Amino acid sequence: MTNHTIYIADSRIMSEVCDKSVHLVITSPPYWQLKDYDDIRQIGFYDTYEEYINNLNLVWKECHRVLKEGCRLCINIGDQFARAAYYGRYKVIPIRTEIIKFCESAGFDYMGAIIWQKVTTCNTTGGASIMGSFPYPRNGILKIDYEFILLFKKPGDPPSVEKEIKEKAKLSTKEWNEYFAGHWIFPGEKQNKHLAMFPEELPKRLIRMFCFEQETVLDPFSGSGTTSLAAKNLNRHSIGYEINESYLPVIKKKLGTEQVDIFTDFSIKIKKPKRDIADYGQKINQLPYIFCDKIKFDKKSDPRKNTYGSKIEAKKKEKVKYLRLRHVIAPNIIELNNDQTVKLIGIAAKAGMETEAMKWLEDKLKGQSFYLKSDQSECDENNNLLSYLYLKNKTFINLHLLRTNLVEIDESLPFKYHKKFKAVQEETK
Template identity: 75%
Template sequence: EAVEEHETITVPKTMVAASGEHYALGVKGDSMIDEGIFDGDTVIVRKQSSVENGETAVALINGNEVTLKKIFKEKTRIRLQPANPKLKPLYVKAVVIQGRVISVIRTIDEQETQKKIEEASMSEAKPQKSYFDIEKNTFSPTNHKIIIGDSRNMVELPDKSVHLVITSPPYWQLKDYGSSNQIGFNDSYEDYINNLSLVWKECFRVLNDGCRLCINIGDQFARSVYYGRYKVIPIRTEIIKFCETQGFDYMGAIIWQKATTMNTTGGATIMGSFPYPRNGIIKLDYEFIMIFKKLGEAPSVSRDTKEKSKMSKEEWNQYFVGHWNFNGAKQDKHLAMYPEELPRRLIKMFSFVDDTVLDPFLGSGTTTLAAKNLGRNSVGFEINKE
């Protein structure tokens, strides 16, 4: 449910569209948690009377009830789809679209709640209840392990012990995480790439044959102090080159068009010769999700596990495309933080129930949370105890 609050708030220009009328709504309930929208958050809405299929919108139903859902127009009805696997969709014949959600302001309370959930996931003694088995109407337990250590040497993990790797490595020279062994902040660019390569080498070792490595990273502006000029560094090209040399097959990339509350690329909101032509600089408001496959035959999967892991036709058509459009997570201490929707999609695409998902740069624990919610086990490495 979306509850309107009649008050004026101030938000950064980056959180609203370049044109159009906007308003803010306070959110009540957890129907959109997989879109990174939680109880108590505030959503910024661009007023418009129609949306594309699958977009998150504010809609009026029955003439007096306001709801926040993903909108799907079907042949004879409209489906209001919650972004929460525990909730069922609502079907109506007609709705009045009041606007499209373009950004989210997270609440402090929700950040604390999510932190508690992630801390609870760290317990190894008591497996966490995770996914719902529709046929048996029971939850199945999963295990989640967080290792405070350096993922350049994951000695705690045996060879071929995980089924999927999902991560977003730290950016180069953008954030000091306070650890003497951190990757990125104090490194030269060459050292940064070499240190990342040590992590990808370990990922190759611990990953099962036939399984995937998914790396989320964007291009980055180089600061003029290093190059004497502004230029864009395509970090992904170095990663592709090393991973293929290591033995991975590069399987392509998804372009994630995001809207986030902090610039993670090192550039300003408006750069170049604004408002005059020629020397404007393209805003890096997108990132890449690169997919790599380890050669060999993947572990066998039982018929029962396959059935539990099935994707809907709608999910398949929405996920296995070259472009994803959803909001980024609010950036707090971790600049490389992504919303749960990103690992959730990749986990459903490239793993089965009961598989183990690894994140070598765990950060705030979003990958662990997504794995837990989808009935997968997880292990994460994080060098910063905080």
């Protein structure tokens, strides 16, 4: 019989869990300003980088408290790509470095990391796709299609295990070599009801590697309940914390709460503990290490204003975000009312026609609402956002501008409508 408890509560305080009562922690913390999990109390989306790291550190401190000596904390986290359109410059943010620094300060021993290579689309969790100076050298950007699984150990002697239980947990040579390899290659989970699910294979492996049957696994960022599911399937107890109550239907379905009866060998409890309003700022000040971001890294614009093909928010299908023109900079470059500079994909200035082309754009866009769509490359070498521009009535401005014969095709970058643009250019000759 195994017991599984989901607390609808903030894991920065896990007072429901006793000191040294958990045998393994497996989790994947929320992304920083990349995914909106639809809760004002969430860590990450509304925080500066400094606030984000220090709030995560409150959770790692609690994990250290509840974990038994000699047992493991496993954190799935990826490097995160900061888009120039959001933050003013290209940068990869190595979140893992601050996690390692704090966890060692809190008393954990860092035991290395597994690199999880995911089979993924271009819209990766880290946020990067085909970007930079593609297809030319120097300013290309790596695709972040991998994540890390950081391994920490709480020093001390581990709990004793009966011989019979130890034998049942034995791994085959093949399993040992596969699980304890430094690289794992298997697909990520299709994102559906919850924005950032990892596949069951990930906690399944870690549970097989680091704990025994009837021991307890904790996930402080439970999300859709995948860690609890893996624990249930492997005859371990589990505890999960999820701040967003709207994920309960997904969790209940995944754990099979409707199947529980007198014949089942597991129990599932959903609890909503009453909490006083916590002063997390004060708790951060009591941490053994407080992260101070000297760069004061924060977003320059709201990531929800342009998602670049990634799913940002958890709610229903996003509405189109309409924009307005501030002024025309060049025949193929405009500045928007949100301070973004946009370069029209597939359009290049034509000698002697610059003034007329700019006037045409001004006349077409002034006072109009329009929206943007991206292609293979996100920004050019000058950090201009590369976009197709559509009026509210779906008029394709890039193509209509080309039809005027006031501009020509930009051959410097590949784009999906190249053949169509080429045919239109031939017609206008």
